[in-house]
Amino acid sequence: xxxxxxxxxxxxxxxxxxxxxxxxxxxxxxxxxxxxxxxxxxxxxxxxxxxxxxxxxxxxxxxxxxxxxxxxxxxxxxxxxxxxxxxxxxxxxxxxxxxxxxxxxxxxxxxxxxxxxxxxxxxxxxxxxxxxxxxxxxxxxxxxxxxxxxxxxxxxxxxxxxxxxxxxxxxxxxxxxxxxxxxxxxxxxxxxxxxxxxxxxxxxxxxxxxxxxxxxxxxxxxxxxxxxxxxxxxxxxxxxxxxxxxxxxxxxxxxxxxxxxxxxxxxxxxxxxxxxxxxxxxxxxxxxxxxxxxxxxxxxxxxxxxxxxxxxxxxxxxxxxxxxxxxxxxxxxxxxxxxxxxxxxxxxxxxx
Numbered sequence: 617x618x619x620x621x622x623x624x625x626x627x628x629x630x631x632x633x634x635x636x637x638x639x640x641x642x643x644x645x646x647x648x649x650x651x652x653x654x655x656x657x658x659x660x661x662x663x664x665x666x667x668x669x670x671x672x673x674x675x676x677x678x679x680x681x682x683x684x685x686x687x688x689x690x691x692x693x694x695x696x697x698x699x700x701x702x703x704x705x706x707x708x709x710x711x712x713x714x715x716x717x718x719x720x721x722x723x724x725x726x727x728x729x730x731x732x733x734x735x736x737x738x739x740x741x742x743x744x745x746x747x748x749x750x751x752x753x754x755x756x757x758x759x760x761x762x763x764x765x766x767x768x769x770x771x772x773x774x775x776x777x778x779x780x781x782x783x784x785x786x787x788x789x790x791x792x793x794x795x796x797x798x799x800x801x802x803x804x805x806x807x808x809x810x811x812x813x814x815x816x817x818x819x820x821x822x823x824x825x826x827x828x829x830x831x832x833x834x835x836x837x838x839x840x841x842x843x844x845x846x847x848x849x850x851x852x853x854x855x856x857x858x859x860x861x862x863x864x865x866x867x868x869x870x871x872x873x874x875x876x877x878x879x880x881x882x883x884x885x886x887x888x889x890x891x892x893x894x895x896x897x898x899x900x901x902x903x904x905x906x907x908x909x910x911x912x913x914x915x916x917x918x919x920x921x922x923x924x925x926x927x928x929x930x931x932x933x934x935x936x937x938x939x940x941x942x943x944x945x946x947x948x949x950x951x952x953x954x955x956x957x958x959x960x961x962x963x964x965x966x967x968x
Contacts, residue, residue: 740808754823782814816846844944853892903944907933920951
């Protein structure tokens with residue numbers, strides 16, 4: 617070791633926040649391991665490092681005994697007192713060893729390796745700390761590569777992965793494309809932070825609306841719930857306490873400009889913007905749009921509802937393959953049974 621390495625340690629402490637004593641202790645342990653591996657099989661030795669000048673000394677640690685049985689590990693009391701008259705039986709005497717010439721090279725290499733390792737550890741920890749707790753945050757990145765169905769996205773300091781389950785169905789991902797994603801999971805692995813991204817999560821739509829609609833960003837309009845079938849359709853429920861603000865109109869934007877920007881970002885996915893209502897019956901009726909709902913009967917106990925629609929709008933209310941009804945149920949959190957006027961009449965006649 618030398619002053620250059622001490623200087624590097626000082627910089628490490630300033631820039632990476634790694635205390636010098638932590639690195640010195642790691643270097644000391646690594647040197648002891650290296651010495652034992654290359655020069656001595658015994659365990660009774662230690663290394664002291666001078667924190668001021670970076671110089672190190674190697675010592676054999678011998679116990680003071682009356683009769684020496686192992687001269688590599690023991691020393692007589694008279695011999696010990698030749699070194700220091702205060703030694704007593706049972707004390708440990710540190711006798712400096714002049715290591716072989718090669719050990720100086722090993723020491724320097726070890727110090728550099730430990731410093732580089734600590735830098736890598738600090739950088740990994742720093743990146744993990746930066747992203748930890750940011751689940752649902754939106755990030756813009758550049759697609760680096762596609763491998764075995766997974767899309768790897770360069771986020772600047774780290775690479776995130778877009779697994780197949782988190783992709784928008786049928787979306788094409790090309791190297792070099794810029795895409796917006798949300799974080800769904802941040803893990804600390806042995807190799808550093810691992811970030812799982814999503815394009816299919818409802819939070820992506822939520823964050824895109826927050827970016828596009830200032831009234832949502834400043835809290836004038838509140839998003840209450842989102843249900844989404846990525847690549848096909850999303851329903852988003854909004855409201856406001858400001859009587860001068862039209863929540864749906866604000867989200868749509870002038871000539872549909874705001875919602876169009878969001879739709880363009882998520883592969884032309886359809887978006888239904890509806891008004892949230894504290895009254896479950898009204899909220900359910902709104903959620904089943906664009907169908908016209910004649911009435912909704914709710915059962916608070918079972919959290920289920922029956923929605924009645926005109927005969928010619930039953931298929932519209934249910935939607936293709938039941939999608940409209942399914943998204944409405946997810947949005948409201950209620951089990952919804954949709955029937956036509958004719959079916960209601962038949963039900964009532966059966967009850968009578």
